[in-house]
Amino acid sequence: MLMAHNISVHLGHRSILSDVTFSAKAGELTAIVGPNGSGKTTLLRALTGDVAYTGQITINDRALPDHPPWELATIRAVLPQATVLAFPFTVIEVVRIGLHSGVSGGRDDVALHALHRVGLGSYVNRVYQELSGGEQQRVQLARVLAQVWDPVMDGTPRWLLLDEPVASLDIGHQLGVMDIAQRYAQSGGGVVAIMHDLNLTALYADRVAILSNGRVLADGTVSDVLTDTWLSRAYGCDIRVNTPPAPGKTYILPHAATIAVHRKLVS
Amino acid sequence: MSVLADTRAVQIIDRSQRARVVAVGLAVLLIVVSVSSLAIGASGTSLWRALGDIAAGRRATQTASVVLWEIRAPRLVMGICVGAALAVSGAVLQGLFRNPLADPGLIGVSAGAGLGAITAIVLGAALPMWIAQAVGNQLVPVAAFLGGWATTIVLYRVATRNGRTSVATMLLAGIALAALAGALSGILVYIADDRQLRDLTFWGLGSLAGATWDKVTVAAPIIVVAIAVALTLAGGLNGLALGEATARHIGIPVQRMKNLAILTVAAAVGSAVAVSGGIGFIGIVVPHLLRLATGPDHRMLLINAALLGASLLLLADVISRVIIAPAELPIGIVTAVLGAPVFLWILLRRRGLVDL
Numbered sequence: 001m002l003m004a005h006n007i008s009v010h011l012g013h014r015s016i017l018s019d020v021t022f023s024a025k026a027g028e029l030t031a032i033v034g035p036n037g038s039g040k041t042t043l044l045r046a047l048t049g050d051v052a053y054t055g056q057i058t059i060n061d062r063a064l065p066d067h068p069p070w071e072l073a074t075i076r077a078v079l080p081q082a083t084v085l086a087f088p089f090t091v092i093e094v095v096r097i098g099l100h101s102g103v104s105g106g107r108d109d110v111a112l113h114a115l116h117r118v119g120l121g122s123y124v125n126r127v128y129q130e131l132s133g134g135e136q137q138r139v140q141l142a143r144v145l146a147q148v149w150d151p152v153m154d155g156t157p158r159w160l161l162l163d164e165p166v167a168s169l170d171i172g173h174q175l176g177v178m179d180i181a182q183r184y185a186q187s188g189g190g191v192v193a194i195m196h197d198l199n200l201t202a203l204y205a206d207r208v209a210i211l212s213n214g215r216v217l218a219d220g221t222v223s224d225v226l227t228d229t230w231l232s233r234a235y236g237c238d239i240r241v242n243t244p245p246a247p248g249k250t251y252i253l254p255h256a257a258t259i260a261v262h263r264k265l266v267s
Numbered sequence: 268m269s270v271l272a273d274t275r276a277v278q279i280i281d282r283s284q285r286a287r288v289v290a291v292g293l294a295v296l297l298i299v300v301s302v303s304s305l306a307i308g309a310s311g312t313s314l315w316r317a318l319g320d321i322a323a324g325r326r327a328t329q330t331a332s333v334v335l336w337e338i339r340a341p342r343l344v345m346g347i348c349v350g351a352a353l354a355v356s357g358a359v360l361q362g363l364f365r366n367p368l369a370d371p372g373l374i375g376v377s378a379g380a381g382l383g384a385i386t387a388i389v390l391g392a393a394l395p396m397w398i399a400q401a402v403g404n405q406l407v408p409v410a411a412f413l414g415g416w417a418t419t420i421v422l423y424r425v426a427t428r429n430g431r432t433s434v435a436t437m438l439l440a441g442i443a444l445a446a447l448a449g450a451l452s453g454i455l456v457y458i459a460d461d462r463q464l465r466d467l468t469f470w471g472l473g474s475l476a477g478a479t480w481d482k483v484t485v486a487a488p489i490i491v492v493a494i495a496v497a498l499t500l501a502g503g504l505n506g507l508a509l510g511e512a513t514a515r516h517i518g519i520p521v522q523r524m525k526n527l528a529i530l531t532v533a534a535a536v537g538s539a540v541a542v543s544g545g546i547g548f549i550g551i552v553v554p555h556l557l558r559l560a561t562g563p564d565h566r567m568l569l570i571n572a573a574l575l576g577a578s579l580l581l582l583a584d585v586i587s588r589v590i591i592a593p594a595e596l597p598i599g600i601v602t603a604v605l606g607a608p609v610f611l612w613i614l615l616r617r618r619g620l621v622d623l
Contacts, residue, residue, distance in 0.1 A: 050512050073518030086365035086508045087563030092279055097505050100517045112279070125280045143509075147517060 002159060002190055007055035009042050016042045017214045026157030026190040029182055031201045034211035035235050040194045044163055048078050060156050076159035077147040083140050085128050091139050092124040098143035114146035133168045151189025160184055162193040175254055178204045199253050202226050210234045286567035293574035300581045304343050307585050345478040346584050347577040348490045349543045352535035354576020355497050357550020358569055362504030363528045364437055367555060371536045372547035374422060374441030376415050378448035380540035383414025388466050389455045408485055412537030418444055419529045473544035473599030475584050486538040493535035494573055500528055501565035546599050548606020549576050555613055
């Protein structure tokens with residue numbers, strides 16, 4: 001269980017989060033959505049201990065500040081929006097740096113498995129800086145996966161905290177990455193992801209929290225939360241769910257792509 | 268998912284293996300350069316004849332043993348220590364600032380250490396007796412260390428906002444700090460007496476010529492400890508290359524590591540500057556060449572930087588001794604002539620970095 005109780009964050013005189021209560025269960029993919037500047041990233045940074053907050057955050061029933069850095073690194077991994085590397089490390093070297101705390105059981109092959117999982121198994125010797133933005137993001141996902149490779153270790157769940165994991169990816173890779181996150185949750189780990197794409201959220205999330213102006217507007221299952229009322233209020237525009245556009249207009253949903261893939265698998 | 272299916276097997280290139288081979292090569296190079304450094308010099312004293320004499324059971328001539336033991340040997344040890352200190356400090360600073368352009372000479376750390384040393388020489392006599400007794404003959408290195416430490420901390424505070432270091436701010440703040448240290452040093456030079464002036468001139472030049480066993484016994488232990496501590500920071504510096512937040516997320520105690528890195532650099536650069544003055548560009552050229560050859564992994568980079576830095580500085584020292592013999596070219600000129608073009612080359616290759 002990852003719990004945040006009455007979290008408030010101030011930067012200077014501005015209040016970024018006020019009295020946010022949020023929880024995520026192991027075995028579920030919990031999405032945080034909301035408009036720009038609603039406090040999504042700040043909430044994630046509070047959950048990772050990167051920003052000073054008032055209130056209480058517990059991870060696996062133990063207060064966040066009670067964990068020393070190395071121990072925290074053994075139970076949760078964090079994927080930032082983008083990572084700029086200072087030096088020309090190769091792809092495999094980047095993933096191995098993520099194993100700094102040596103907690104994936106000292107298994108050398110974990111880094112390689114992780115790269116294969118994100119589809120970059122043949123990229124091991126490539127220099128990180130020479131990859132495209134989307135490829136760099138997948139390398140970072142591999143690093144994060146390798147850090148907490150087993151979703152459950154010694155009976156306690158481990159956590160993936162993902163800040164817009166699919167932001168710089170094409171639709172095929174968006175689905176691929178969300179599948180990985182979903183599989184992690186289904187294997188008993190916990191996943192918290194900040195999402196911009198509401199369709200992908202609807203497709204993959206087990207639970208959704210909508211943030212608006214630094215507060216939790218709504219919190220619950222996809223069908224409870226992703227509704228006309230809540231979305232319209234959060235995003236400040238008139239939103240209708242499950243409404244196709246006027247006949248003749250093209251629209252493309254990730255749902256359609258996964259249906260096609262599943263049909264191919266079945267046939 | 269079909270798009271993520273990539274099952275091609277690829278042989279992993281292990282650059283750390285290559286780095287270990289390079290380390291052996293560099294160790295051999297250091298031995299070769301060390302022997303040349305002992306053998307070559309303005310006096311024309313022959314190492315081989317002296318060794319031959321000793322081997323044959325004769326006493327080497329008195330001049331030969333004085334030249335070798337009292338002049339060239341301390342100079343050799345000092346050269347190894349200073350070269351290793353500057354190169355390792357450069358690599359650590361670059362890792363800390365997440366930037367390949369950081370160099371103790373370039374960003375004012377050496378100037379700050381120099382100011383400390385000059386202050387100690389000029390104003391040292393005015394210190395209360397108990398302080399003077401407490402630090403003894405370590406006063407100059409201690410003051411240089413404090414100067415370098417203060418400069419590094421100010422620089423880090425100025426150049427780093429929200430865990431990100433701006434290259435432009437770092438370089439410009441370094442220039443400002445170096446200018447300030449230079450101005451303060453100028454005031455001290457102005458009020459210095461003749462004897463102190465003679466001591467001071469030697470900092471302006473940057474040279475190993477002043478090496479004595481006294482100075483070596485003061486500086487070498489500090490440098491050895493500083494380098495040993497720096498080697499323990501390698502894993503942390505690798506993590507820091509991913510950014511401060513990510514370094515924390517993978518379990519690195521970032522704040523403690525940064526403090527340790529700053530202390531290490533200040534101790535190593537402070538001691539090096541105290542005994543040899545400001546020698547530039549070793550700290551930027553050595554790590555850069557090694558990264559090109561064996562990659563940026565700090566675990567081998569720091570070890571190899573110590574070896575290559577020591578060799579390069581000894582080589583520069585030999586050149587400075589023979590090129591206009593019997594006179595001696597200040598070593599700072601040699602390292603600048605060799606190093607400045609490399610620095611420009613790095614700038615041009617990575618122009619994007621300084622657009623910040």
